[in-house]
Amino acid sequence: MRWGLIGASNIAANHMIGAIRAAGGDIRSVLSSDADRAKAYAAEHGITQGHYDLDAMLAADDLDAVYISTTNEKHFAQAMAAIAAGKHVLCEKPLAMTVADAVTMVRAADAAGVVFGTNHHLRNAGSHLAIRDAVAAGRIGQVLSVRVFHAVYLPPFLHGWRLDNPSAGGGVIPDIVVHDADTVRFHLGEDPVDVVAIDAASGLGQGVEDSCMSVWSMPSGAMVMAHESFTHAYAQTGLELHGTKGSIIARNVMTQRPVGQITLRTEAGEETISFSDHNLYVRAMDHFHAAMRGEGRPSADGIDGIKSLAVAAAVAQAAKTGERTAVDYGGV
Structure with a gap:
């Protein structure tokens, strides 16, 4: 090719x-x-x-x-x-x-x-494939809520347009919220309905947001809380899925590297979920x-790209207006 x-x-x-x-x-x-x-x-x-x-x-x-x-x-x-x-x-x-x-x-x-x-890239990680399989197998029952922790520190070599150029698509929402939207869709197999959000310029953003928190409602009734930032130098990324029969607690999995730890917690106790360490890309x-x-x-096709962008656009609009905002998927 x-x-x-x-x-x-x-x-x-x-x-x-x-x-x-x-x-x-x-x-x-x-x-x-x-x-x-x-x-x-x-x-x-x-x-x-x-x-x-x-x-x-x-x-x-x-x-x-x-x-x-x-x-x-x-x-x-x-x-x-x-x-x-x-x-x-x-x-x-x-x-x-x-x-x-x-x-x-x-x-x-x-x-x-x-x-x-x-x-x-995240849906190609061994960690996320293992999480999706556990959810699909019913190991935590019906999913009630998801928490996404994707607050990091933007490496200095990536500073530039991401922090100061809205016309080029700068800001943490177009950069990271799209990843989290795709990841949640990948695990739950459904698309967010509407969102509420706040954003801020908390130290790096010049004319664009560098931090954001939002809550999304899902068709199943599950709730999603997402936190993204460019300014958190000491935070740990993670993903939590909580259901009627158990919880999946994943740490350091919102990354380009095949690393992290996944714990399944049920009435039987705690179990470590293993996963492949293959290269995501x-x-x-x-x-x-x-x-x-x-x-x-493709592992993520064009429709996946449209839908992740649509969620990010709704988050940006909700943060701007302070209003609950429906996600518009453009007819797809």
């Missing part, structure tokens, strides 16, 4: 280049808006061609798929161009700046007959390559 990277990004360098290659992919080119950066990035990562013009990159007859990891406001136009060129698309979250644009992207890919995926790429061959679907 021949790949082009749209975006000479940190996530591509630190995670996706290795994952694409480990899954059997061949990276042929990389795009940056800066020609010198494109050339240097290509040389550093053993990529044949560095481009600064998207049309020229897509016109080259040596790509089956593209991975998009530019700033959020660029995703829509770049994805639409790639789809029009007949390329499969794996796009970073959030898919677009609006739910309507995300829906347009996904429907265009479907009409063109190309695979469209959202790079939601390699699993995602294995699934995407299979989908490109017509075998199954």
